[in-house]
Amino acid sequence: MKLKAFKEILAAHPEAHVRFLLPTGEMIPVHAHVTEAARIDKHFVDCGGTVREDSLCRLQTWVADDLDHRLLAGKLHRILNKAASILKSDELEVDIEHEVGFISQFPLESVDASAGEVTLRLTTRHTACLAMELCCPPASPLSEFKPLTFTPMKS
Secondary structure: OEHHHHHHHHHHOOOOEEEEEOOOOOEOOOOEEEEEEEEEEEEEEOOOOOEEEEEEEEEEEEEOOOOOOOOEHHHHHHHHHHOHHHHOOOOOEEEEEEEOOOEEEEEEEEEEEEOOEEEEEEOOOOOOOOOHHHHOOOOOHHHOOOOOOOOOOOO
């Protein structure tokens, strides 16, 4: 989800509590803090030799011992507005960094707003080869997936 659309939803529901729904279906505890709003710039070369760039807005969460803490959409909107000079664009994709035994980044897939709550639906990110045509041999008809069948042995 782009930062612009995300900010519009937050602005439309300033008194709603912000919740984070992990791809597993579990919720990040309601007392989570957003401790950082950052622009992440990645400048890299892929395995085919093409130089690439990518940028995104990353929000870092943290679950503390402050069980009474509740993040309101209006406060998160103000944090993002304060970070505007760092983020430089509302066209960035948004992801959430959260520690689930180890630090993970989850792209923001969508936002559901209901009475009193704005739920951020997080999804997973996967690796991929960006130079398939240079790096990998073309698929042959024999390499297409064919389900295996199991034939029990006769005794």
